[in-house]
Amino acid sequence: MDSILELEGLKKRYGSIWALDGIDLKVGEGEVLGLLGPNGSGKTTMLKLIAGLARPTDGRILINGQKPGPVSKAHTAILPDVDHIYRWMTVRQAIDYVSSFYEDFDHDKARRLIELMNIETDMKVGHLSRGMSERFKLVLTMSRNAELILLDEPLGGIDPTSRDKIVYAIATEYRWEHSAMIIATHLVRDIESLFDKVIFLKSGQIALYGSADELREKYNESVEDIFKEVFA
Ligand code: ATP
Secondary structure, eight states, rough: OOOEEEEEEEEEEEEEEEEEEEEEEEEETOOOOEOOOTHHHHHHHHHHHHHHHSSSHHHHHHEEEEEBSHHHHTTTEEOOOOOOTTTTTBBBHHHHHHHHTTTTHHHHHHHHHHHHHTOOOTGGGGSHHHHHHHHHHHHHHHTTTOEEEEETTTTTTTTTHHHHHHHHHHHHOOOOOEEEEEEEEEEEHGGGOOOOOEEEETEEEEEEEEEEEHHHHTSOHHHHHHHHHOOO
């Protein structure tokens, strides 16, 4: 299996804090990786470095053999943890605006996802409720046929009944064969069915890494329960 992403000795320091402290990782084609860890363990930092939104202090990142830059950015879709859409635009205008930046934007996929998520296209982005706005950001990210999809807490701010819908959307609309996905989350139980592999981050280091099925078998419990034990 070809690697879409390779990290070698990845480190990031903010002042005296090592947000990431030596991460080695390979993510292959078709893989969904759960990136799990408590607050401040380095999850967002890792996604930002991969997306080219921040620079590593040390180490190497390769996305399809390329360092983060304009080429890799064109093939990487990130669900940001901050609002990045103009509030005065309608949902439809925002889709047209965002899609104009990306060659891999798939309008059919966007339409299906908008319908699935029950988002009103005439509504102003600024009038969407927090949960709706989270769903809309997910639609924009997932509508790209990107080789690498990075989701930072995709279920944050979303009520439990809508979470299943979102997990379903990720499972059905994600282009499994030629892309890879990393999902950073605390809401492990709601989304662990999607994970092929999981990585547990603790203070910027890998505390545990492996296939989700193998870990469940080895510990005889869910990934969520393993998570609770590792971070107890
Ligand atoms: P959460 O689950 O709360 O989102 P996280 O696992 O995503 O947390 P990060 O946001 O990556 O964690 O933060 C890792 C560490 O780096 C924390 O100690 C945080 O305070 C620090 N940090 C992150 N970004 C910055 C920054 N821009 N300047 C200074 N310190 C930062």
